[in-house]
Amino acid sequence: MNMPDSRDDKTNGGGVQPADSQWPLWEVFLQPPHGAAHEHAGSVHAVSAEQALENARDVYARRGEAVSIWVVPSDAITASTPDDMGPFFDPGTDKPYRHPQFYKVPRGVRVF
Amino acid sequence: MSDASSFSYLLRLGDDRLVLGHRLSEWCGHGPILEEDIALANVALDLIGEATLLLKLAGQVEGNGRNEDALAYFRDAIDYRNALLVELPIGDFAVTIVRQLFFSVFSLLEMEALRRSANADLAGIAAKAVKESRYHVRHSAQWVITLGDGSDESHARAQRAVDDLWRYTGELFMADAVDRDAAAGGLGVDPSTLAEPWRAQIEEVLRRATLNVPSAAYMQRGGREGRHTEHLGHMLAEMQIVARSHPEATW
Numbered sequence: 001m002n003m004p005d006s007r008d009d010k011t012n013g014g015g016v017q018p019a020d021s022q023w024p025l026w027e028v029f030l031q032p033p034h035g036a037a038h039e040h041a042g043s044v045h046a047v048s049a050e051q052a053l054e055n056a057r058d059v060y061a062r063r064g065e066a067v068s069i070w071v072v073p074s075d076a077i078t079a080s081t082p083d084d085m086g087p088f089f090d091p092g093t094d095k096p097y098r099h100p101q102f103y104k105v106p107r108g109v110r111v112f
Numbered sequence: 113m114s115d116a117s118s119f120s121y122l123l124r125l126g127d128d129r130l131v132l133g134h135r136l137s138e139w140c141g142h143g144p145i146l147e148e149d150i151a152l153a154n155v156a157l158d159l160i161g162e163a164t165l166l167l168k169l170a171g172q173v174e175g176n177g178r179n180e181d182a183l184a185y186f187r188d189a190i191d192y193r194n195a196l197l198v199e200l201p202i203g204d205f206a207v208t209i210v211r212q213l214f215f216s217v218f219s220l221l222e223m224e225a226l227r228r229s230a231n232a233d234l235a236g237i238a239a240k241a242v243k244e245s246r247y248h249v250r251h252s253a254q255w256v257i258t259l260g261d262g263s264d265e266s267h268a269r270a271q272r273a274v275d276d277l278w279r280y281t282g283e284l285f286m287a288d289a290v291d292r293d294a295a296a297g298g299l300g301v302d303p304s305t306l307a308e309p310w311r312a313q314i315e316e317v318l319r320r321a322t323l324n325v326p327s328a329a330y331m332q333r334g335g336r337e338g339r340h341t342e343h344l345g346h347m348l349a350e351m352q353i354v355a356r357s358h359p360e361a362t363w
Contacts, residue, residue: 044147055147
């Protein structure tokens with residue numbers, strides 16, 4: 001009854017095959033109270049979208065953590081892999097001019 | 113309406129939910145899958161929470177100094193007033209979830225009516241219970257449809273559960289003097305008025321689940337008068353042993 005790692009399953013051949021269950025896996029996103037954006041909370045097994053929603057409610061939102069839930073089939077998510085890290089992210093680190101820190105902040109604009 | 117009659121009425125409400133809540137708790141750690149294990153435990157906790165409030169209120173109305181724990185742990189089967197439906201063993205998952213649908217639809221109708229109770233405490237408990245029951249109906253109906261409209265195996269098990277449990281559904285709607293007193297006094301609702309909407313909702317779910325509605329059958333009864341199946345005594349023995357072995361214990 002553990003949570004399988006969907007990313008590993010995906011990179012090993014497409015389509016999610018949870019090790020401990022024949023049921024498809026769904027990713028759960030919760031919107032916290034106060035209107036913040038939906039955030040990834042975890043994953044659940046379910047045979048349908050409606051059941052995934054209920055399972056997500058019971059597993060992740062039973063203590064008032066959320067005002068809205070999204071569930072998405074895990075295999076509908078295309079994720080980057082650890083191999084992508086170099087080409088995807090490294091080039092960004094030595095280009096400080098891409099950060100908006102060379103501009104003078106106009107008077108009257110609050111700096112956070 | 114006498115306090116004794118009000119007490120009896122509230123006891124029925126509380127005992128239905130306490131006994132079913134305990135039955136559901138037997139799934140804890142044994143659910144078919146992690147997510148459903150948690151879901152069943154959630155429903156069990158909702159029902160036990162409702163029972164706690166209802167039995168506390170019953171004890172206050174009775175006026176003999178019995179609180180909810182005294183009523184839950186220090187009464188024997190013959191003094192319990194739950195319907196027979198809720199005390200039956202959990203069976204397989206189909207039995208558990210079909211029973212849950214049958215009771216949850218009944219409970220939702222009952223609690224919707226009790227929101228208008230003349231007793232403000234009962235009306236408040238009902239308002240809380242309505243929200244919980246709506247979810248219980250949604251969860252169990254969705255499962256019954258999934259099982260009924262699923263594989264040959266799940267369909268057969270669901271139909272067997274419906275057929276086996278059907279004869280215990282009639283008791284939920286049989287009104288006696290206690291019910292009529294409670295309805296006339298503004299405390300409660302006459303359960304016989306809930307039979308028609310219950311049947312309509314259940315038939316709709318069974319139709320979507322491709323399950324047959326059993327034809328009219330002899331309906332079992334007795335729980336409301338303390339005549340129970342053999343199963344309740346065993347269940348209570350397990351539920352009550354800790355409280356009875358350590359009467360003053362706190363934790």
